[in-house]
Amino acid sequence: MAPLSKAGAALAALRDELSGEVYAPGDPGYDAARAGSRPAVIARCADPADVVRAVRFARDLDLPVAVGGAVGHGGVMVDLRRMRGVSVDPEARTVRVEGGATMSGLDRACRPYALAAPGAPDPATGVAGFVLGGGTGWLDRAFGLGVDGLRGVELVTADAELIRVGPQAHPELFWALHGGGGTFGVATALTLDLHELPEFTATLLLYRPEHGPEVVRAFREAVERGPDRLSGTLLYLTGPPGSAAGELMCGALVTYAGGAEALRETAAPLRALPVAGELPYAEALGLFDAPPGRRSLSSAECLTGLPDELVDVHCSLGERMPVPSGSLHLLFPQGGAVAAGPHDYPLPFRDAPWVAHPSARWADGCDDERARAWVREVRSGVAPWSTGAVPLDLIGDEGAERLRAGLGVGNLLRLEKVKRAYDPDDVFRFHHAIRPV
Structure with missing residues (x-):
């Protein structure tokens, strides 16, 4: 880090210039804002001008920058939680979403117009990070990935310049933002296409684990024969409230971009099986939230298909999932x-018909190896059916090879050239970061 006198003067200037708040280690509020990391400075920005100031501060002191908790020790965390505005244009069927907006805010703003954008299952997920990483959720089969509807991005670059990026303005950077994530700058706002969605219906059907293979095959048949508006996920989980303590359950979360009657019709084969319980969608969503303070590890493998042999492998891996815990063993179409x-776009996982997504979540450090070993076992177990691709927004930092698998070798080289043009000093270098070639 720069000499203390220079750093101290720069920090004092940042505190004076920022419309939002600035936190450094030892400040009241720092521990609550640091999101599990130890940044040198947290800049809670109130507007794009604040983001420009924060990036300029970091550049002056040769510090790396990241948005939210992805920042490493000693970097500058740009906190956008004050920038949560969402503005819908119902006639154009577009929405402008500020960089700190969450899925719940996007949904609330769009719902009065019977419009929607593909979103993440967790309402607390940030829209910008979700979209720029590709974006997978329950509306993908109906409307495409989250990033497919990206119209434009307002971005603060490594040079502390606010630019507008789109198909005609900075087109190569616009291409890179379709799956390249937040490694090219700080997105202060996105403009997205919206789709007509008067109704959305979903339910979680629960079964005893011994019925797992039947459930998976019934769900597979419903998806393969049904309309693209049908989606959801298969999952193994620790039973919800009301079930026996620590009980392993198999579930089918069935979602439909339409009304309840169509959902009942498409889900009929699943209801014909011995259902042990059912949760409405609003209650089921809570199962996907990682409780604060929990340890976690997620990974994913894209699959060439879902033959019967893989169905049996998936179910046997689900029965070995650590329970009781908040872990989930997911398989989605x-x-x-x-x-x-x-x-x-640099999204080579697009052609995979199914994705396996083990997500271990646990509370006790004594369970570290058991939980992590299970995630590795799932990846190894489904490897014979893997396409080799991976949605990067579903995994943590798994090394350079997985980054190449998530982006594609040719895409990665092109992304590295874009990185060299817009961030040659590698200011934004956290969480699946692209290095300048």
């Missing part, structure tokens, strides 16, 4: 608008 979407 793609296809539909995902496969039909634009193939020029």
